[in-house]
Every structure is written in structure tokens, then in C-alpha cells.
Amino acid sequence: MSSENFQQSRTPPIATTGLLGWIRLNLFSSWFNSILTIFVIYLLYQILVPFLNWSIFSADFTHNYLGQLIIDRTFCTRVMDPEIGGACWAIIFVRFYQFIYGFIGFAESTMIMVVCVWVSAVIMKNRGSEASNFITSPRRSKIRAILKFDDKNLMIEGKIASGGKGQIVFPKLKGLTKEGQNGTMELEVIADDAYFQPYEETFEVSVSKKVTVEVLNKQEKKPKIIIEKVTPETELMKMLKENGITKKMLVKNKSRFSPVLHNYYKEANIKEGFNVFLSKVLKRLN
16 A cells, blocks of 8 residues: 655745735846846936935925024025935915015905905805705706616616606606516716716515405396296197107197097087187297
């Protein structure tokens, strides 16, 4: 029986995973990429280090390198010693009024500020009226419902009344969907360039079953009373039918039934002639 030796799995080398693995795979995957990476690092070093030194490390924010408060350009370190000086950000705060209003006086700058505030108020008022018209004007607004299924989308347009109340009437979806099909309904409101989606819900299509109940009023049938006059002819017909004797049999076997009918004629004491009586019986047998 052969045996096999299984070695325990080892973790991958550090150079192939983590940050070192990413650097090796993306920056030093070939000799060309290695040269290009080194060149870019050198270029960034030549650009970023002087820029950071000028903008942050050697810059003047409020005081110069001697600790003096900067109140003019002549107090900036770069003006006093260009070799060690950087950006003089403090001059921005010192000349802030000049950057905003220029070389005009205080009265003129105050008038400009008042005019700017008045113009801003007028613009805000007009924007507010436009916003109110935007909200209350249904002519520029639309409302619609979108029924989203896996294979298609159905869009149903609605109407917005003058009071701002929206209404959507859903038509019959027979033939467009299947019973048990799931979908998502989204309500969209569009007004000029604004778009809102205030409602979203999932649903399942079900067929409404219409049940019709019909109540039938049963009228009681009134019994019919049939009054039949009993005559010798009716009694004879009754006897013939009970015995299964038909008109055809009487005519065919006339010689056989004639004596019987004649005896009945005499016993019943019928006043009319025998032939007349016999014709009535044959007529009723039809």
C-alpha cells in the first residue's frame, strides 16, 4: 500500500502580497516601468519639495522670520531676505480692503456695499416669487406613474388640478401583464427642470374576480282545476287506452270489435245513432 506525504500550505511571500506586491506588480513589473517610475518620482521631488517649502514651510502667515508683525510688503521675509523667504500670505489680510474695493474711499465703498445688499435682496425676492409660481402653477408640472416589470415598463400619465392635487387613473391592464407578476411602481413629478420621485413601492398583479349573485323569485304555482265532463265516449276511450287499443287496431279488426262496441252502446243507453257514436270515438283516438 503506497503512502503519500502532504506538506502543509505556506503563506505567500511578502513581496507578492499587500503594498509591496501592488508596487511590484504595477510600478516595477518591467524594466521600462521601473525607469518610468523612478523618473516620475524624481520629477515630483523636484517640483513638490520647492513648492511646499515656498507655500508652507518658509511662508509668512502673520509674522516674518524675525517675529515682527507684517503690516506692509516691506516686512515680508522674502523682501528682507530673498534666499530664505517664501510666500507672504499676510499681505492678503493687510490688503484685503484694497482687493475688494480698490483705491476708493470708505464712503464710496459703503455705498457699494449698500447697493450690493439691495440688489441681492431684489434677486432673492424675485427668486422667491418664481419658486412660489413654480409650486402653485400646474401648467408647468406633470405627474406620471411608471410600472416597471422585468421585461417592460408601462408609463401612465396623470393630471394636476388647479389646487395642486394630482390624479392618475389606471386603465385596465388585461393583456399587458400576467397574474402573479411582480413589479415596481414609481411616482414621478416633473416641474420645469425639477424632478421628484416621492413614492416607490413593489406590487403583485392579481386578477379581480367578479361574482354575480342572481336571486330568482319562485312563484308558487297555483293548482289548475280541470273539470271534464264524463260522457259515454270518454269512458269508452279510457277503457280502450287502458287496454292498449288504438284507432288503427279498431279499423283493421272492425269485425272483431264491432260486437263489443255495440253491446257497450246498448248498455250505456246512448240516444244518438251507433255510427255517430263510433265516429266520435275514432275522432278522439287521434
